[in-house]
Amino acid sequence: MKRQDADKSWYRLDNAGKLFPSITSTRISTVFRVSATLVAPVDKSLLQDALDAVIPRFPYFQVTLKRGLFWYYFERSHEQPRVEEEIFYPCMFLMYKKRGVFPFRVLYFNRRISLEISHSVTDGTGALEFLKSLVAEYARIAGVSFARDDTICHAGDEPDPEEFEDSFRAYYQKNIPQPHQVSRAYLFPFELLPKGEYSIVTGIMKTEEILEVSKRHGATVTHYFTALYFDAVQQYLKVSGEKNPSPVVLNVPVNLRRLFPSRTMRNFFVSITPSLDFRLGHFSFEEILAQVKHAMGMMATTQYLRQLICRNVKPEMPLMVRLMPLYVKKLVTRLIFREFGEKNNTSSISNLGNIILPDGLAPFVERFEFYPPPGKQNVVKIGIVSYAGKVYVTFGSLTEDKIIERYFFRKIRKMGIRVKIETNALV
16 A cells, blocks of 8 residues: 555445444444453543554554545544543444544543444454554553564554555455355344343353363364353253244454465454354264364454455446445345345354553553443354463453353353453443
């Protein structure tokens, strides 16, 4: 990307980001959270100073959403975002389509700094880079000394022009055949919480214990947790006696930067969808894990992921679609999402991986967490992140029923892994 492209006053939404403004609602906020808990209480004024210093390093986030004739677009803003004290449930509705409202919020509560951001702007990878930069600058202002390295985007540096790239278009190949369409998935029958509430349950485990068990089964951590999730759903179906008419399908986002040479800070992920049909009978955990490893191994290849990129980008390419007025696109997008969006997945499980900070900065941060965005039909979702020898597995749900979470963590404990459970429930 040329330097003058990076200096533009407006940006097109990337291919994934285009979906979210049309489907955003008080139920489907499209907002997810990444947070860092420090070793000392957060100073609001220092956090604001850090945000003021860091935001110019991320100009593609210092934007407001605008309505064009044919598409939404982001316009650069010269206003400064303000930090806010956290007083509501996490990942709640963000009115970023309102004039002058940023598509993210920076919150603080006690020792925790949280970035809540709309998926229209970026994915978990981009959000984590922003949060790490913010925490590093806050620590620097607070007097913490640490070595400067390339694992963090530092305030005052110029953004790399490649960070602005819509990598979906960059790696789109129009002649690739479409992948097989996923069948309609089983959906949990749980009642929804009142609007404005979001239930969080986090299980905290030692990384070494998870790695030891995963390696014993010849699996990655993501494979292992995905198989456990399938097994927890299988137990629920057996105990409840519910006659599920469809396979259980899990949405597993894949960070495409690991397979394609992209440095974008915008969205660049696709979701693979391993599935199991429990109408066929009972599966042991070993059988489930074998199926998960096989399915995800086939799907997480460059060839298959190119198919998914093509599937996502191709519908927006025809001239007739590009010239369709925005209000028509919004209507069509909502209808398609309502019929084929979350209904094709039972739930999602997203692992942002292990976070590493510079040696001098790491002792200043106790933990990181990742809360998935709420879903009206996928009422239960999992977000995973690792830091400083611990794994944080967070269930975000729009239901009061916690049966899936109980089965999931009980299975982990039965495998000899110690788990500490935290929740935002009022007890």
